[in-house]
Amino acid sequence: MTATARDVIVSDHAVLRWLERVEGFDVEALRKRLGEAARIGLRHGAAGVLLGAGRLVLRDCVVVTTLRREHVRVDLIGAAQIEIDLLVDAPGAGAGGGGERFFAARP
Numbered sequence: 491m492t493a494t495a496r497d498v499i500v501s502d503h504a505v506l507r508w509l510e511r512v513e514g515f516d517v518e519a520l521r522k523r524l525g526e527a528a529r530i531g532l533r534h535g536a537a538g539v540l541l542g543a544g545r546l547v548l549r550d551c552v553v554v555t556t557l558r559r560e561h562v563r564v565d566l567i568g569a570a571q572i573e574i575d576l577l578v579d580a581p582g583a584g585a586g587g588g589g590e591r592f593f594a595a596r597p
Contacts, residue, residue: 528553531572538571545571 509515528546531539539546545557547566557563 524553524556527574530574534572535570536572537569538566540571540573 506517510517524541524546527539527541528548528551531546531548532551537548539548540559543559545559545561546553547555547557547563
């Protein structure tokens, strides 16, 4: 049996590994950045964290999904959400080599 283009499924794992291994995207740095934002949100009792152009949805200390900022989920209506400015210099960027962080939480 020969597979056609519509029969082929590309898994999320394959896409993620392509971004990481072929495109050079630093998945762990992104995971750390999102985790830092989620921790701040959880400290403030938030179920959602607005971060840049996106929104993290939190359930029991887990970031369960991400949405575009303007997307509204019914289960988040009336729930506490917090907006976070999280700036992280890219490693090696600029004269200082990066690594400086600034956090500001706005309920």
